[in-house]
Amino acid sequence: MTNPVLAVDQGTSGTKALVICPERGVIGSASAPVRPRFGAGGVVEADPAELFDSVVDAGTRALAEAGEPAVAVGLANQGETVLAWDPDTGRPLTDAIVWQDRRAAGICAELADREDELRKLTGLPLDPYFAAPKMAWVRRELTREGVVTTSDSWLVHRLTGEFVTDAATAGRTQLLDLDRAGWSAPALDIFGLGGERLPSVVDAAGEFGTTTAFGGELPLTGLLVDQQAALLAQSALEPGTAKCTYGTGAFLLAQTGGVPRRSSTGLVSCVAWRLGGRTSYCLDGQVYTAASAVRWLTDLK
Template sequence: MTGPVLAVDQGTSGTKALVVCPERGVIGSGSAPVRPRYLPGGLVEVTPADLYDSVVTAGRAALAEAGTPVSAVGLANQGETVLAWDPATGEPLTDALVWQDRRAESLCGELAAHADALRQWTGLPLDPYFAAPKMAWIRRRLTGEGVVTTSDAWLVHRLTGEFITDAATAGRTGLLDLDTVSWSAEALDVYGLGGERLPRVVDADTRVGVTTAFGPPLPLTGLLVDQQAALLAQSVTEPGAAKCTYGTGAFLLAQTGPAPRRGDSGLVSCVAWRLAGRTSYCLDGQVYTAASAVRWLTDLGVLSGAGDLDAVGGAVPDSGGVTFVPALAGLAAPWWRGDVRGSLHGLGLDTTGGHLVRALCEGIAAQVVELAGAAAADLGTPLTTLRVDGGLTRSALLMQTQADLLQLPVEVSALPDATALGVGAVARLGLDSSLTVREAVPEWKPSAVYEPAVSGAEAAERLDRFRSAVAALLDGSSEASRP
């Protein structure tokens, strides 16, 4: 049996590191903040050095708390965050454009005629959320020097000197052939990236190299993009099951097995992971703003922070007729309308902060319901339960609202740091090839299960109000864009 491993989850607003022991579970943890800059016009960027420093700081803190040697390191990453950098020195040549960044919107408009072909080749829609449009924007507007990659390739290079990315992260670029799990020459040409030097695509459980960033030399044996790592940690390894992670955004993934499933519901078809040469696929849907919408209400003074959701929202029995579409960075799946912005309906002189909080919880939960419905349609079978993780799962109000609107049980992960646990399992697989996935992944035990507490009719009525608000938002946006 392998010893403890260090699992590092490099996320949008911070990095979390865990020391995970096969027998004792989590025996050390550390964290470090990351502060993206949210700029006018939908621009979101971060200083690359902050990403690397947060990885080292969180990792060293987790090791110090554990006080015991570890056998290997695993690294999870944000997926669609990109930068240009010098492969000779490792020095960044640009800031990192965060996955929420919308500056490549006009570039996507130019390439609209290729949208269907790109989706067929790569499984992804043509949208600035993904890496390829941002990579192409950097090449057009900032620099032609060095290499332009997702942030994981740069972090791995800084840690080990290697130039690689795992198959699931590569699948978030819009440049990976979904069927062959190799770079698509056709997609690269469409984006004007045909001559680029790209990282080698490897399995998630690959012995990448050795790092001394955390102190003693340690092999880096696991790499996986964040949402897929959370999918693995929650034992969603069979077709038909689904999980949702509530972080900066909310991300629902449903397993589809060894073959990609290209549906027409608006969900993304992508690589879940490639382990020991075998690829698993999943359906993926996104809500762009979850915790970031909570932070917005906090900045307005409605809340003191995410820990205040239940207290403020619990002061009123319902949303008081308020409907909130929290599309503060646009609508993602299944609408793919990054150009629209959020809306509040039904405000009155009697509207309180509690009503706004409840309306926000309903708005987040309703979007997840739409994703779950789309997944069920593409899978051809209804979902039976939803497994959830992430910081916002600490809110009983949000989780109960989710169960009510979904009309299904919502199982909350016993540990909110499922992404780190998932990449920790992958690191163990990379360290010991005799392990099975079932042996490497901790047994799933929910800390709480929320059952629906309202009738199907009431849930449908509340969802109808939300859908009407979305329809009004989309119609208004379409009218505004007409000459």
């Protein structure tokens, strides 16, 4: 019998977990809600403890429903959400600044004359949606202590003690050299982040430590940002194949192969994934509000 794996997707509005057997399909599933806080001035924050607890809760209950142990766990993350945290203890130093948060708009306005340079370096337009403006805002407005990273690095550190991020998630920061799939010193300097300690950029599949958060000891062997994870899961492996998924937002991604294709029509060029040291790229079209609008309507009854 083929051994199952635990797949966990830590998203904006909740965490979903599936126990998947290659032969029998999904044999266990669970979800745990996450409720971001919305405030004036474009504030969208989440409690880091709630993010981590939702991962453990959903994963543990999915394994309980499956009734058998998994042999590995993979983690997908929400991408551009950031926080500052203590790398020695793992303690959060700020709330999680969610990808929808717009408080870094002023920093983007200050750097408007560097947008073309940043787009050439990273493939991304200058927008507070991406992680780097938020990271710079955290350093300016909240704390100079610890490290400031995307939420996946903190979750992985809490699970395994490692300090890593996958190439596709790193590509959502606006700090990754798109052509090399490594951190860009010029981009870091533009955002005033040149002295930051950053996680190692790793492939989407590998050995990223072990965790006991779900019961027994499990190796963490998969890391990928959510939308690119969906592109891979839909087997969009050939250039020109595409998928659209609907969650808090809706995102249309098209695979472009081993060479980045920079768009002049509003699409974002980014890393799809890196596997076996080989980088694949995609174009990304974003609709920031989809299911979140439905939740807003239900909250209004």
